[in-house]
Amino acid sequence: MTPLLGASRADATTTWSLHPDRALPPDPAQRALARTILDETARLPIVSMHGHVDAALLADDTPFPDPAALFVTPDHYLVRMLVSQSTSPGPVRDAGVRSVADLGVAPALGAPEGTPPAETDPRAIWRRFCAGWSAFRGTPTRAWMEHVLIEVFEAPVRPSLETSDALYDHLADRLAQPEYRPRALFERFGIEVLATTDGPADTLDAHARLAAAGWGDRVIPTFRPDAFIEPMRADWGDHVDALGVAAGIDTTTYGGYLDALRARRLAFVAAGARATDHGHELLDTTPLSAEEAERAFDCARAGSLDTAGARAFTAHMLFQMAAMSAEDGLVMQIHPGILRDHDGPDARRFGPNIGYDIPIQAEFTRALRPVLEAFGHHPNFRLIAFTVDETAYSRELAPLAGAYPGMRLGAPWWFLDASDAMRRFREATTETAGFRNTSGFVDDTRAFCSISARHDLARRADASYLAKLVGEHRLDLDEAIDAAIDLAYRLPKESYPSPVSSLSPLEAAR
Amino acid sequence: MTPLLGASRADATTTWSLHPDRALPPDPAQRALARTILDETARLPIVSMHGHVDAALLADDTPFPDPAALFVTPDHYLVRMLVSQSTSPGPVRDAGVRSVADLGVAPALGAPEGTPPAETDPRAIWRRFCAGWSAFRGTPTRAWMEHVLIEVFEAPVRPSLETSDALYDHLADRLAQPEYRPRALFERFGIEVLATTDGPADTLDAHARLAAAGWGDRVIPTFRPDAFIEPMRADWGDHVDALGVAAGIDTTTYGGYLDALRARRLAFVAAGARATDHGHELLDTTPLSAEEAERAFDCARAGSLDTAGARAFTAHMLFQMAAMSAEDGLVMQIHPGILRDHDGPDARRFGPNIGYDIPIQAEFTRALRPVLEAFGHHPNFRLIAFTVDETAYSRELAPLAGAYPGMRLGAPWWFLDASDAMRRFREATTETAGFRNTSGFVDDTRAFCSISARHDLARRADASYLAKLVGEHRLDLDEAIDAAIDLAYRLPKESYPSPVSSLSPLEAAR
Amino acid sequence: MTPLLGASRADATTTWSLHPDRALPPDPAQRALARTILDETARLPIVSMHGHVDAALLADDTPFPDPAALFVTPDHYLVRMLVSQSTSPGPVRDAGVRSVADLGVAPALGAPEGTPPAETDPRAIWRRFCAGWSAFRGTPTRAWMEHVLIEVFEAPVRPSLETSDALYDHLADRLAQPEYRPRALFERFGIEVLATTDGPADTLDAHARLAAAGWGDRVIPTFRPDAFIEPMRADWGDHVDALGVAAGIDTTTYGGYLDALRARRLAFVAAGARATDHGHELLDTTPLSAEEAERAFDCARAGSLDTAGARAFTAHMLFQMAAMSAEDGLVMQIHPGILRDHDGPDARRFGPNIGYDIPIQAEFTRALRPVLEAFGHHPNFRLIAFTVDETAYSRELAPLAGAYPGMRLGAPWWFLDASDAMRRFREATTETAGFRNTSGFVDDTRAFCSISARHDLARRADASYLAKLVGEHRLDLDEAIDAAIDLAYRLPKESYPSPVSSLSPLEAAR
Structure with missing residues (x-):
């Protein structure tokens, strides 16, 4: 079917190489501007605050x-x-x-x-x-x-x-x-810090081993409680039990459950965590009253909570996670709108994350309102929202991030972290939210070897967008360079500050 | 109101001509790349697999x-x-x-x-x-x-x-x-094959005459059963009766109705059809149980099925159409999200398709799940989905087409088959679905004389997009040319294979 | 955090200046085309038909x-x-x-x-x-x-x-x-006419003073009845009372309420108004029967109308507003899809319009159908629709405006009136609706001093888009210039015609 491919020059006769101007605009003047900007960011350290690399990979440092x-x-x-x-x-x-x-x-x-x-x-x-x-x-x-x-x-x-x-x-x-080997590549990639994703009941032993090896500040955990706050999952009860064991707190009561979550969050803070991470099919953050929440928890433990009740409890728990973030300073990351395991038969055959996860529409304006009204101006609270539904960029996310001090807009994520999609992200969000209400690139990957490639591509996309602003005389070059450094380095660092300093001595000592 | 227009140069004093580089990028280097790519596709035959030209036009070959x-x-x-x-x-x-x-x-x-x-x-x-x-x-x-x-x-x-x-x-x-005359223009346009759109009860006599004239492989029918599977239509019963007559099968029972549809599909296959075509306001493919379906059919025949029941029956029948496609190999084309005859008064005055058809939001992720879970990996099944709701491109359609082997993403359709919209289509879908999960351009037109113009414009849009990839060093030129040939010629052919070979001898002989 | 900024050249050592080619495409050939087009529109008068400048500013002409x-x-x-x-x-x-x-x-x-x-x-x-x-x-x-x-x-x-x-x-x-001072700037900006926004019960005294000073044709009111047709508002009853006082008509009955609205609209017409303006969170234009409407009005006055009833009444009143527009010739502007005062606590602390207004999804195809079926072909009716939900551009608004003679598509509005967003607007709407079914730029601002800057930026955006069409040989230069003049000057004038001439002598004399 593809006769030309077999005869292609690059396949056979030329050396395979990376073009230094890949993913930059083709127009010579624009390309020169983009290169000038990229030159200032290309060698900055990588601050990778959201990803799925297994910490054991770096703790063990065994060859691939x-x-x-x-x-x-x-x-x-x-x-x-x-x-x-x-x-x-x-x-x-x-x-x-x-x-x-x-x-x-x-x-x-x-x-x-x-x-x-x-x-x-x-x-x-x-x-x-x-x-x-x-x-x-x-x-x-x-x-x-x-x-x-x-x-x-x-x-x-x-x-x-x-x-x-x-x-x-x-x-x-x-x-x-x-x-x-993994640690050698880590150094070679110029990674300053890498966040992993971990369950609340995880022992974090790989992180402990990394800390013992002096790598504690370089590889940090992230608190991901999805399975622990979704009673619609069949294994929710098991997770709540495991949470109790991990925290050493009885989780058969709603109060104990909240205390155990709080305690595990602090254990994550102690292990260097900067953030939590929340991915649910639907987004809702409406809190219940304490009595309603307790009743829902008890029903869920007894297996008698219906789907609507389970969803309401998850929404309530997202609100609780926000409240705890305002307390302990962990940045709250949220990325709704994915229907997991779309192909049920394949998921049953081959396991979860194989049956294809497919985006659905996501709504943010109404869904985030309870959390933003309560904590959106709190000096110790930060929410970072991600989407795979581009329609929310200019309509909901940029207006929200451009208004509430406690909210930032996360980088283009998953299906959207490619050249054209990253350009659309900046074009759709900058005019309302500016640059400094976004949180910098996250690679969100479990493919360790691709981390530097992904950050490289993102820096090229941002340099290209900024070159356009300069070429159209919408921004001066010095400002564009400064903004590029913000996006590549300062914003990811600043968007995920270490929460330890914000804790009261009593809390920090717990 | 438009004084400049009257004085316009082109109106009066210059020869009217087509610019050879129309719809190509204005930058000289990009334009040169786009031309190089276009040169390889501009003269390829036209494979027009989805359209609304009347077969009688070519069977009769009378002058316009x-x-x-x-x-x-x-x-x-x-x-x-x-x-x-x-x-x-x-x-x-x-x-x-x-x-x-x-x-x-x-x-x-x-x-x-x-x-x-x-x-x-x-x-x-x-x-x-x-x-x-x-x-x-x-x-x-x-x-x-x-x-x-x-x-x-x-x-x-x-x-x-x-x-x-x-x-x-x-x-x-x-x-x-x-x-x-029509056949002379058909030759002049370089059309290799042209698909028409036909009702299940149609006699296909124009196609028979074309076959008798040796044009049977060049003009082929498409099976479009909308009116036969929507009990909410007042004339549904008449259509079911007509179906029975056409098939020579009693359609007063649900089983006979299914048999008649199956028989007419095979008659279409015998007449050269490659595909079915389905356009419904709402998309849903949830099957009913056989008993529920039979009951709904009987109620519908008796005129006692309510709107919700009628919709559920239509959804069930779309699932049945998918099942029959997996059997007989007809490609299933689907294009939801159009509110027909928006202007009711004008539709009543001047007839259907005059009262303006206007798009509405369309949902695919949940709507296609039943069909994709059942047939998405079936070696004999292919679904091609079209949309006039661009928001589904990157959010739903590219992720689905980029996962399920049985699904391809149809070309930009109707309001979206213009230069800028075609660029947006490639930019929004390629990064997730690539090129080979799309099905190539379809002109979808009843305006016979515009067929070559439409394919020409589409080839220019694709050459321009591919030139951008080459200019940004995201693709090598030999690959871009190969991809352009895929889009212009190979993919429409391959996406709509002849189903005859996939039938068992028994079925093919029916 | 931003060391480079302090050292930036432009801050300190160079003269701050406006680049003459700002917001034009960077490619030299495209820029030259855009300049040629812009040269024909840059000095055209400003026709500002939708804004929020206080008429008293110009009536009093006191210094800022x-x-x-x-x-x-x-x-x-x-x-x-x-x-x-x-x-x-x-x-x-x-x-x-x-x-x-x-x-x-x-x-x-x-x-x-x-x-x-x-x-x-x-x-x-x-x-x-x-x-x-x-x-x-x-x-x-x-x-x-x-x-x-x-x-x-x-x-x-x-x-x-x-x-x-x-x-x-x-x-x-x-x-x-x-x-x-305001009037001097008005002259300097080259404003031909400026529309303000006013409540139905307003005395329009500032406009009267302007008229007395010979500025009556230059600063005109716009009829904005939102608060008078939303019974869900706590102060709706007060507004209806005030309407009665302003009109000198008893508004305790539904008939009187309608008569008072009609009378105030005619008072606005007499004061030079060209349009009404309607902003509601949800869009619906379904009329009630006269009996239902009367009953809903009575319940609302008695404080016993529930939320669903209140919404239905608002929808009905939008239909009535359309009917009155077909009578009195006021252009009907509509811009739904904003959730007002998103941050309730801040709105309560600092007042309305402070608590952040955030967009939500808007639906037009079904919502506008009742009004368009009734009045969409009426020679005296014009609806102009605005959106902050870009997804409706190609899917709903361009198809509707490209079909109904009574509808035009308003300019990109609010969060979308910036360079990239304005380009997206033209790219998403022109291919279906053309240029002449759009209504020209509106600045929608209360920031008087920014009016010329906003129109300047819009003209640059349109010149850039038109230059692209010319550069891609999709339009001849003379046509592009003509279209640019349409967009900058003719269309805003023509889209908001003076309604006086369309009234029958009897109506005009009322």
Whole structure:
């Protein structure tokens, strides 16, 4: 189907390289401006305040096993795109991709009979990815992988069916070298601080080991209580029990439950956390009265709370999380509007986060009102809101972030952290919220190797947008450079301040 | 009101011509890239898989009657724009446009007293269009008409009140020549295959005549059952009766109704159809149980199904259509979110499709879930979704098409098939879905003469977008050219494969 | 936090100036085209048909008091942005901004204990604004203030903490001069006509004084009845009483209420009004029967109408307003989708319009249907719709305005009247509605001094968009110039025609 591809110049005869002006505007004058701005941010340290790298990776610092385990199997962007081509004529189907299992994703425990066993040959998995390289044209995966393969791993040729084995050997060779172990890459990427995501009942032992190794300020936990505040989940009760064990507090009562959450938040603060993180399908922050909340908690523990009641309790608990943030200073991150496990059958076969998470409409103006009315001007409160529904940018999020001192607008997230989408984000939000009501880029990734590629792309997008403002005489160059430094470095630091200083001595000592 | 217009250079003194670089980016370097890409697609055959040309036009191959009947009266884009200016001071009102009747649109049977009789003088209708030429500035109608008038009909001057009669004579002269008969234009446009839209009870006799003339593979039907699966329509029962007659199957029972639909789908397959087409105001694909469906059908036949029940039955039938597609291989096209006949009084006066169809919000993530969970990985199933609600591009449609192998994202449609809107489509969808999860351009037109103009404009828009990717070093030129050929030619062919091969011999023989 | 800012060139060592090509495209060829177009519109008179300047300002023509009272305290764009930075480290917090009170906004009557007293030192308020100058980067406030300060007030340096006092003295000096009194600026700005916004019970005495001074055609009222048709408001009854007094008609009955509204509309017509203006959180125009409406009115007067009933009555009254517009020829402006006083506590402390107004989703297709079906083709009816929800542009508003002769699409409004947003407006609406179904720019401002800056920026945005059409060979230059003149001058005049001529002698004489 793609005769030209096989004959493509870059595949075969030229050296594969990263263009220094990639993702900058093509017009020469605009490009020169963008480069001038980018020169001031390209080498700034990375402040990565929202992500999903496993802290144990850095605590253990063991080498990455193989190219498939590093690049393909855990990256849902990659896996989704390849599976999306699995019934169409073309190289992906020809390479044998029928389901996520062919890319090494293992069936979940209890998967039904007939669920395909996961491919275990990393070379075969890698080959399938290479065969499907053309499917990623125009996507950020393409940009990130190109950056990582060329810049970090010095890969000599564009992935393709033909180059797959040679590339595999090249990468496997690199992974065996000490410079490619996690901490070495961390240093090489210039990461100043990296936030992980952790459950309230987690022991944070990897973070403790990191602290013992002097890395405590560099890798910090984030408090993510979703499963602990959603009684509609079947395993909510188990989570509440585990919370009690972790906190050493009886969580069979509503009061104990709140105390245990408060205690675990302080344990996270003590371990260096700067923020909490909240992702729910629907957003609502309406509080219940203490009596209503207690009654709902008791019903939920007894298994007799209906769906509407469970949703109201989750909304109430989001309000409580905001109240606790105003107390303990943890920044409250919120990102609603994702329908998890859209493909139920696949989720049951292969486990959660495989059944495709798909955005839905999100509403912020009414949903955040209770929290913003209560804490939006509180000097110790900060809410950072993310969306995958672009329609809220100019309509709701920029007006809110441009008004309430306690709110900032998070960076373009998930499906929106690519070149064109990042441009749309700035164009839709800056005119109402400015730059300083946004919180800087977050990579939100579990793909450790892509962190520097993602921050690089974001800095290029911001430099391009700022170059446009300068080129259109809407901003002077010195201001654009200052704003670029804000976006790349100062704002992520300032948006996620260390909460310790804001605690009273009594609280800090708890 | 528009003194400059009368004095405009192009009207009077210069030759009217099509610029070879129209709709390409103005920057010289970007334009050169776009031209290089466009050069590889401009002369590829047209694969027009979704449209509304009447098959009889090509079966009969009779000459087009006159310029008004060809260009004005049947083109609702044109008619709407002219009517929209009918109460404003200016050339349209001055030219005597008061309602659609002044543009030749006839009152419907049973139109109320006082409904204005349709203008019958084609020269007067054409004059009204020419007088209103400036109203189309910036619209795709302007681009298409310019292309058709200059490229196809060699019109020498820009339309205006002054040039109207000369242009009319010029066009009428051309229409009398054999090179301007439908089949000659079909060849000249380089159309490889053209899909029409047909009701399940249609005899497909025009297609049979085309097949007899050796044109069976070039003009193919599409199965459009909307009126047959919406019990809220007053004429639903009549349609179900007609379906029974066409299929030779008793449709007074739910089982017979399903069998008749299945049989007519196979008749369409035998006549060369590749797809079905479904347009409903609301999108829902939730199936009922067989018992519920049977009960709903019986109530609907008895006239006792309420609106909610009728909607649920339509949703169920969309699920059935998907199930039948997985069986017989017809691609399922779906395009919800249009409120038909918005202006009820005008619809009653002048007939359906006159009262203005206006978009409403459309939801896809939840609405398509039942069908995608059931058939989204089926090797014989393909769903192509269209929208006139751009907000669903990055939020819902690209994430869905970028995940499920059984789904592709249809081209920008209806109000969105213009230069800027087509750019927004690629910018909003490519980063998540790539190119190969889209299905290529569809012209969706009943204006036969505009088909080549529409595909030309779409190829220019895609070349411009791809040139941007190359100019920003996000894609290599060889890949961009390959992607352009995908979009212009390979993807529409591949997205609508012939279903015959997928049928079992037994089914194919039915 | 911002070391580079202090060292910025423009702050200290260079002259502050307005670039003649500001807000035009950076590409030299495109910029030349945009300039050619802008040259034809830049000096056209300003027709400002929708705004909130107080007519007394021009009737009294007293000098503006001081820079803070002129530029900061009454401008909610400015106040919001500064307050949004009040808990973040940086110059705004350092300058002492804690709440709106620190910017001179006074607590409302009956504000709770502890509400901070308003700052009364204009120099201190001005200093806070200057200290926060960098917060406005990329916003229209930045563009407007730059224009006003440099072009109108000849300010020599960029605002900053350091330059604050010198700038204050410079501005105060200018404000004492006769050339800076309101009428002198009105002439200098080239304003041909300026519409104010007025309540139905207003005496219009400032307009009468203007008329007596020969300014009656230059400053005209607009009829804004929101508070008089929303029974959900606590003060609705008081407004209905005041309406009765103003009209000299008993408004205790529904019939009298309608008659009084009709009479006041005619009084506005007599005073030169061209339009009504309607802003409601939700949009609905469904009429009630006369009996239902009468019953709802009586219940509302008795205080026994529930929320649903009150909303239905408001919808009914919007339909009545449309019916009256078809009678008396006042253009009906509508702009739904704003949740007023989002921050209830701040609204209670500091008064309405301080508690932040935040957009919500707006629906037009169904909501406007009753009015458009009834009056959309009426030769004497015009509806102009505005939105702060961009999603409605291509989906609902352009299709409606591109079909109904009685509807036009209003200019990008409020949060959307900035460079990038105005470009998005044209790109999203022109391809469906063209130019002549839009109504031209409205500044919608109470900041008198910014009027010329806002129209200037809008003309630059339109010139840039039109230059793109010319550069892409989608429009000829003569047409682009003609369209630019339409947008800048002809369309606002034509969209808001004087209704007097359309009244029958009997009506006009009432």
